[in-house]
Every structure is written in structure tokens, then in C-alpha cells.
Amino acid sequence: MRKFGIAIFSIILFIQAAKAQQKHTLDKIAGVVGSSIILQSDIELKYATYIAQGMQPNPAFKCQILQQLLTQKLLAAQAVIDSVEVKDDEVDADVDRRMRGMIQRAGGQDRLEQFLGRSVIQYKDEIRPDIKEGLIAQRMQQKITSNINTTPQDVKKFYDGIPKDSLPTFNKEVEVGEIVFNPKLNAAEKDAYKTKAEELRKRILAGEDFGALARLYSQDPVSAPNGGDLGFNDRTAFVKEFTAMAFKLKAGDISPVFESDFGFHFLQVIERRGEQVHVRHIVIVPAVTQESLNRIKGKADTVYNLLIKSKATDFSSAAAFYSDNKDTKFNGGMMLNADNVEARSTYIPTDKLDPQVALVIDTMKVGGISKPFLFTGADGKSGYKILYLKSTSNAHKANLDQDYPKLKEYANNSKINRTVSEWFEKKRKETYIRIDSQYQGCPTIKDWSTPSSVPATAEVKP
Template identity: 40%
Template structure:
């Protein structure tokens, strides 16, 4: 059962919409779609509601009439913010959109173990996944920007934090699970020029076969290493330029219909591309992807480099792990902040041990036996950015044992909770005022819903 009142219900959490896309797509395809609500210029479809319900159900919640009403109100509030964001001419850059998509994909690649496993599960290529969620991510970022505009100046004082903590009944203080803070240094195997040349030569041979009359789609089915599109004869479907990595988009959108590109190198490997059709700002392509193979020796060399770096840190009086991360790590995401690993679920630098066990069981097993300051041996893992194998050493920066929440050990967590409660009150007032001054209509079939905000005057007769 979903809670009717939840802390920060109105502060829209960024949904991991990729989690259940295969399930929700299957379900919403069965829904006879119709508009069930309108907020300003934004509409809510029945399929939108069913998609959200499926996501919550996959998370283990029971879906009943109460849950349906709660989720509908979340959608109403999201669209209230989205409509206001557009009225206020709030913008998000394409760089922000792609950065957020990439961040989420890194998380899911880590969850599935590789990019190939993710693509196989969703029956889509990584490019298709990016394109499918482009506009959804854009709208979510606009909602977040609107929230920031409303709540960005809200502060919390130490006195307010203490008052918040003291108002919690002693028998209701939360139990905090064991948490860890981690940092990493990553070394990736170097792909040799000879391997790149071999892939280029093979791909160029395929390209020549196409130019000599063989079918691009058939050869994509036979040879492409993009499992999401290979089964569709290499076809990606209609995509906007912004949904593609820059190197791919630059070449793809310069082609004429039916034309086959020269070889294009991206972070995913080497491609040849064929333009099928253009429609306005979108185009449909086929591509064949070949990936250079990692030489086992190169992987071993990365491991040996980390052995040396670990020894250097442990024997040096001046070189800290954070300094070594900045100097030696190949991971762009973490090297700038001393190697600290960001929790993709929370955006913080701490992980609950149970959570870490779900993300990386091998790492969690190692960390359980370590003391703060200690460093693992080099560990093989899947780089969430590329889906390729790499090695890393991980330092346990801090370990916090399980305990009942208190101001000394959990001030940051309590400060955040107190701040969120204060923001929630402010946002509730904003929503109340906006409902009065915004065109809203809701399908009368939801008239019996008990909402947190007052939508009672907004139902169709």
C-alpha cells in the first residue's frame, strides 16, 4: 500500500524510468488511451497513469484505488510545474539532457553487468534507449528547474534541525543501516592501434560489399555487434540529432537517402551508417557496429598498474588516495573529486551496505572485511560508461555501523530531512495557489479520490 502522506510527496523525485520500460510498454499497449486530465497546456493520458502504476507495482507496492489516486495527483502536480516552467520560459540545455540520460544509463549498465545485457533485456540498442527517453528526461529536468526556482532560497538553521530532531518521538527515531563511503582509482585497458586497424579493415570490407550491391540490412543482421538494432537489420528508427552521440550525428545527418557513410568512430566502437529517410528534424538510419576486442594482456597491464599505484600510496608519506585518483585514474566521473564514488540512487557519497551488495556484490564482500583507510586489491568490473571490462582499486574512506539516528552521527541526514519538511510546506502553499489560477480539468471518474491538495473544483461535470 502506498502511503497517502509521505515526506516530500510533492518534491518530485527523478524516476528511474528505464527500470520498467519493457513492462510498462507491454502494459500500456493494452490500454485504450484517452485524456484523463489537463493542466494548463499539458495533458495526462490514461496510459501515463498506467505506466506509473506499473512502475510502482514493479517496486513491490500493491496497486489499489488509493494508490491510483496518489499517483494521479503526482502526475497533476508534475504537470502543474511543467506548465509553469514553460510559462516562465525555463530552459534546459541539450548537454544537461544528454548528461542526465548518460548518468542513468551508467547506473543501469552497472546493474545489468554490461551494455550488451541492458540492450538485450530491453530489446533496444543504447541509441534507441537514449532517443526514447529524451523528451521524458527533458520534462523531468524542467520540473526540477521549476522546483529549484520555487525552493532554491530555502535554508535551514542548526536550531531548526535540533527542533526537528527533538520533535521525533524517541520510539520513532529511524534505524540507520550500516553505511560506507568509498573512493576508486580506475585503469582501463588500452585498445591497441593494431586491433583498431583490424576492426577498421573488417568494417571497410563489409562497406565495400554493400557498395558492390549486397544488402546493408542483411549484413547488419549478420555482423553488427549492436544487439538492439542487429535483429532489426541495423535499423534504429526515427531519431532526432540530439539523441545521438556527436560523432555519429554529424556524419549521419550529412548523408543523402540510401548513402553509406565512411567509417565513424565513437565511444561505442566503429560504425558505418546508411540514411533511410529524413522527416523534419528526425531521420531513420541503419548502422553496423564493430567493437575492438580488448587484448587480455592490456587488461593484465591495467591490473599491474593498479598494483603499483596501490603500493605507491601505501608506502608514501605524501601521496594520498585522493591525490593518486586525480593523477592516475581513467574515470572522468570520479577523478576530479578524489575518486569518491557517487551513489546513483541518492546523489550522495554514502552507500548502505545492503544497497552496495545489490550494485556490486563482489565489492560489497570485500568492503565488509576492511577497515577505514584500507584499499582493495585490483578488482575486475564493468565500466558503466562503455560496458567494457576494466580494473579498479577501492578505498574504504569511512564506515558507519548500524545505529539509531542521532544528531552527532546523522546530522547531515537529519538536516536534509528537516530542510525537506520546510520545503514541503512551502511547496504545498505554492501548489494551493497555482491550482486556483491555472486551467485544470480532471475526468469525473476520479471524483471520489481523496487528494492532498484541493482539486475539488476541477472535475468535469
Template identity: 65%
Template sequence: MLMRKIGIAFLLSIVFTASFAQAQPVRNLDKIVAVVGSSIVLKSDVELRYANYLASGGQPNDKVRCEIVQSFITQKLLAQQAVIDSVTVKDDEVDNEVDRRMRGMISRAGGQDRLEQFLGRSVIQYKDEIRDDIKENMVATRMRSKITEKINVTPLDVENYFKKLAKDSLPTFNKEVEVGEIVFQPKMDKEEKEPYRQKAEELLARVKKGEDFGNLARIYSNDTGSAPDGGDLGFADRNTFVKEFAAWAFRLKAGEMSPVFETEYGFHFLQVIERRGEQVHVRHILIMPSVTEASIERAKKRADSVYLLLTKNKNADFSAVASYYSDDKETKYNGGMMLNAENVETRTTYIPTDKLDPQVALTIDTMKVGEVSQPQLFTEQSGKKVYKILYLKSATDAHKANLKQDFPKIKAAALDDKTNRVISEWFEKRRKETFVKIDPEFEVCPELKGWANVPMSAQSTKTP
């Protein structure tokens, strides 16, 4: 089917645009490889995205170039329809996305100077060059969302979809479990945290005396995400930050610095760089306290007392206890139940055992359904140590897909199938209504067969 790979092509347009090109942009290629309505696709654009693909770890493959051309065509069809349907993105949204991507590129390059040397131009110049493409990509993404926003499937749709699947090709699902947790984070008292507050105060004093904020952030800040960028957090709205941080970020004027203040992450001070409507551009330095043995021991005592409550009180409900005692904000408001990180949109609590944290998987492997574990010390991905009580709510053995056990997964697959069909039909219609030419070099691509509705001679593909 002409459109069977349209989803892959559109995804490529997003991935490649977001990737970091580690090769100089090709400037001497000016051949037009496709015309889509009033827009053109240059071979230099294709080669730049291909360079991005290679830079992100892809293997050389001419088929990818075909998919890139298809991604450009789909992007331009969506963007042109967006003009008709008044689907837009705001300039500040585009600016934020450009800034976000540039921060990532600077970080991966090892600094702005190295990136500029690599690109052969200034960051400001490069941002101007990529802005239009990023904007078009964002508009296309929003247009695609508009096309699919009202798509849904009924239980009957799911059942019919499942019946049409070949029985000998039904997937086998691994063992799945539902696991609850109550998390006890070590909490330090004021005296234990005081040395870290003093360190933040000392750094603030050094900045006020004239030392470079960015250099100090790179050396001392414990925020690993922003420290390589000199503490720069870019533009963000109020909801991006915890309340204490937002209060200072939106209270100060451009150029002003906050005093040292505390959040759940540690001690910060920040400087406002620029205000833009309801968004603010700030940089900060974070000093994060290291937990003490005494605080870990206090967390263990709290965990032990809650474990006794769960095991000695027959009326104790795990969900209620987790909601009241757990320190983990992501699970406590879900009755302590962990969500499948790969299916966040469906909010399913069924998790394949091979996707669990290895520490959790090892613990529940010896548990029976309905049991709670004794408190154990866990090390999270961030390196923080916490005590956890685990609860094994259910366990489903590996099995062939069926509607009774796997309805949420099959529903998601049915919805994807319906969405892809709607998108394919939309592109099929727009392709027929839109002037589309493809250069013979790419017209032979299987992915592009049937796209062109006007022949393009090789002689007509050169720009002046």
C-alpha cells in the same frame, strides 16, 4: 493535509506518461472526469495511464486511478501557470522526448511492426496523439522546477527539522564506508585491435554495396543500447558524444556515411540521418574489441607497480596517485573516491555497505581503515575485466540517525520537507483560485477531497 500526496501524484504523471501501454487505448470512454480551469480530463486519458501502470508491473488497484486523476489536475494547474509565467519548452525538445520514448517502446515491443500491430495504428500517428500530453508534462515539470529552484536550507533549518522528529521513529542507518579505487583497464596495442578494425571495414563495405544498415547493426553492432533499433541513436547534441564521434556526426550531411574511426569504445562508422539546428540524428555500428590475456597481464603489471608506490612510499597520497594513474574517469577526478549512486546530487562519498558492488564489499570487509588492497581482477557490470586497488578511508557502524554523523542525509530530508511544503502551499493557493470540478465517481477519493471548488453533476459530464 490536502496536499500531502502531491509529490506522489506529480511523479505518477511523469511515470505513467513515460510508460509503455501494452493494452489498446480505450476509445469509447468520453466521460469528463475533471475540469481544471480551461482544461478537461477525460476518463479515456485516465484509463490509458492506468493501463500503462498495469503494463509496467503494477497490481490492480482502484486507488491508483484516484492518484492518476490527481496527477492530471496538478499537471494542468502547473501548465496553466507556466503560460502566465512564460515557461516553455522548445519544439525540438518535445520532438526529442517523443522520439526517445518511441524508441523505448519499439525496443520493448520487439520492433516497429509489432508495436504498430499492438497499437492498431502507425508509429507516426501514435506520436502525433501523445505529443501534446508529453509537451504539457514537460512544461509542468519545468514550472515545478521554477517554483522550487530557490529553495534552500540553513544549518539552523536542518537542526530545527531534526529536533521536530519523533525520537522513537528516527531511522537506523546501515554501516557506511568511504572507498577509493584506482582502476587499471586492459589496453590493447594496434596489432591486437587490427582484426576488429577490419571487421568494421568489412561491414562498411557491405553497407556501401547495398546491404541494409539497420539489419547489419542489429546483427553485428556491440552497442547493446542502439543495436535493437538498427543502430539508431536519435537526435542528440554535440556534448552527448565523445569527441571523435561528434567530429564525424557534425561534419557530414544528411545521408552521408563516415569512414571507420576509433573511440575509447572501439571501432565505429556512422550515417547522418537528419540535421536539426544544433542537433543531429545518426545511426552507427560499433565493433568493440575483446581484451586479450596479454592486455590483462599488462594491466596487472601497472597495478602492481602502483601498489608498491602506495605501500613503500610513506609520502604517497592516495588521492594524488588515483588522479594520476586511474583509468576510471568517474572517480579519478574525485581523488579516486566512489560516490553514493543513490545520492549523486549531494556528491556524498558515504556509501551503505549493502549498496556496494558485491566484489568491492567482499574485499573491504577484511580491511582496516586507512589500508589499501592488493590489486585484484574485477568484472564490471558491462562484462569488462579491470584491475583495481581499493582504499578504505572510513567506516561508520550502523546507528540511529544523529546530526553529527548524518548531517548530509538530514539536510537532504529537510530540503525535501521544505520543498514539499512550498509545493503544497502553491497548489493550495492555485486550487482556490482556479475553477475545478471533479466527477462524483472520483470526488470520493481521499486523494481528491477538497480539490473541487465547484460541484459537478453526473449529467454534466458527458461530451457531445
């Protein structure tokens, strides 16, 4: 947490230095796209952030920043023509998401406001226009590429067009299935945690500060430093129990204690805007007991014996019936490649596997099923898993038989990039663009200026 706080503090120092510089010198227009302008200060602040993130000073990177801003302006201008919009609720949600991340990295809202030299509310108002334009540009680009469809013939043509000595090499990959058994506390084991949540709720109803108690006692690592504040979110952001409670209360109401997969919560609605709600909450997370682990180990052993001894029970059916992992149980238990989720690829490079899983499958044969083993999840909780090694492939040059899903993704991305490039090439020739003389030498945008425009340095007051 401390490193992130230092990084943000460094960013603010750069920003404050840049603003101090602006007090003594005039700002200038670095670029013009149609009726929109890009200020030199916009570029400098983005460059300061780049440096503060630990990157080596590289003035040439300002060319990339300007290109990014030019393309964003082009897309946003076309979005106005095509009536492409984003709703205010969507902008608010994205602003809140970004601010939650900054607050978490800074170590709390108070520290962030100290770094910024202004309130979070003021800062949100400042960044909102740029975020809105970015979202509009993103949606416009999605519209440009929405009709792209990559057929098997396209994939083959793409593959055949790659020189044989330039074909990518894929690392060793495996297909692994899992059945996950998470320990479940009984009513008696849960009671102490529910009681603690009830007691905190009573203290708030009696007049104690919600935010202060959330900082002290809530076990949500993201929202607790911010007084339990989750910002604005729609119905898809929460688990069903949380959503049901958040969207039925009025502003100011405090919910009763309720249970979800994460623990015992209660929440307060701060504000409601259409289908978005701003809430804060406190959650108490029950700890796994040895008794609950022993119980789930017994269940895992029973399922393992069933898989080994009963030919009528296959791994896919057992995963759907017994597994507690909602992400894999309805996929035949098969894990998905986290780097290729959209394609729903089940081929996972061995260097991307959870080390706990890699250690177990290293001794397995294809078609084998592991005995239940104890694992620790990303949330720090323990449970048991049974693994199934469906297939393995050694490192190899790309080929259509083994690597069709990946090659299809490459081919699709190639079509998207080509379509977007062609759109920009056409649009920039139809749009008035002027680039300040300072950036005329940038390789990627040196031909972007409208021929009739004369490069010049325009100054504006800060």
C-alpha cells in the same frame, strides 16, 4: 528481453480493449482545470498501463491518476501565464528517448509497431502533446522551487524537530576509494576489429542496407535492434569523438570509421535540427585479450607497490594520475553513493556496494589498501582495481555529526514539498476545477472542486 516484450504486449492489449469499449460507449469528462479537460479515457489508459506492469488491480489508484493529471494541468496553466516554455527540440528528444526504451523492451521496432497496430511515427505524434505538457509542468515546478536554499540552521531546525524516537536508522556505511586499471589493446590487437568495421562500411557504400547490417553486426545492445538508430540527441549525449563526427556531417553522409572508448564506429546522419542531430551507427567492440590483462596487471602491481612503499604518494594523487575511471579519478578516487549523487555523498551503505567490492573490503581495516584484484564491469569487460577503505560506520540513529549531508537533503526535500504544497493549495483555490461525481470520494482531491461548480457527468463522443 522477452519479459519486457510481454509486458508491452499486455499494455497494448489493455489499450486496445479500452479503445474497443469506447466504440460502444461515450467517453466522458472526468475533470476540468480552467479551460483544460481530462477525459475518462485518459485515466483508463493510464490505469491499463498500471495493471499491465504487474500491479494488482486497484480501482482506487485511478484517484491518484486523476490527481496527477489535475496537478499537471494546474502547472501547465501557470506556465502559460509565466511564459515558461520548452523547445520543440527538447520535446522531440524526450519522445525519442522514450521510444528507444519501448523499442528495446519490445525487441525491435517491427515488434513494437506490431503491438501498437500503427507506425512508431504515428505513435510519437499521438504521445507528443502529453509529453510536452508534462515537460512544461516539470519546468514550472522547478521555477516554483528555484529560490529554495537550505542553510545549516535549517538542517539543525529540521533535525531538532524530529522526535528522538522517530529518528531514522542508517545502515552500516563505508567510504571507499578506487583506482581502476582497464586493459588497453595495442595496435596489432585492435586491427582486426577496425578492419571488420571498415568492411561493413564498404558494404553499405556498395548498396547494402545500413539498418539490416546494424541489426546483424553492431554491438550496441540498445540501438542494434533498431537498426542502429539513436534518435535525436544534442551534443551532450555522446562521447567527444562521436559528437565531433555527428555534428560535422550533412544529412545522408556516412562517416569514416573512428575510434572511441567504446570501440570502432561509423555513423550516418539522418537529419539535423538546430543543435540536435538524428543518427544511426554501427559499433564493433574489441574484446579484452589475456595479454592485455597481463599488461594491466603489471601496471596495477607497480602502483600498489608505490602506494605501500612510498610515503610521498597518497591514494588521492595516485587515483588522479593512474585511474581509468573518469567518474572517480578526480574525486580522490572516492566512489559516490549512487542513491545520493546530487549531494556527492561518499558514504555508501554496504548493501549498495558492488558485491565484488564488498567482498574485498570485508577483510580490510580502515586506512588499508587492497592488493590489485580482477573485476568485471557492468559492460562485461574485465580489469583490475585497487581499493582504499577510508572510513566505516556501524548502523546508527541519525545524528548531525555523521549524517549532515543526508539530513540536509531531507531538510531540502521537506522545504521543496512544503513550498509546492502551499503553491497548489493557493492555486487550486484561484482556478476553476470541476471533478466528475465518480471521483468526488477520492480522499486526496475531495475538496478540490470549485464550490460553485456542480458535480455532473458530461459525456463526449470518442
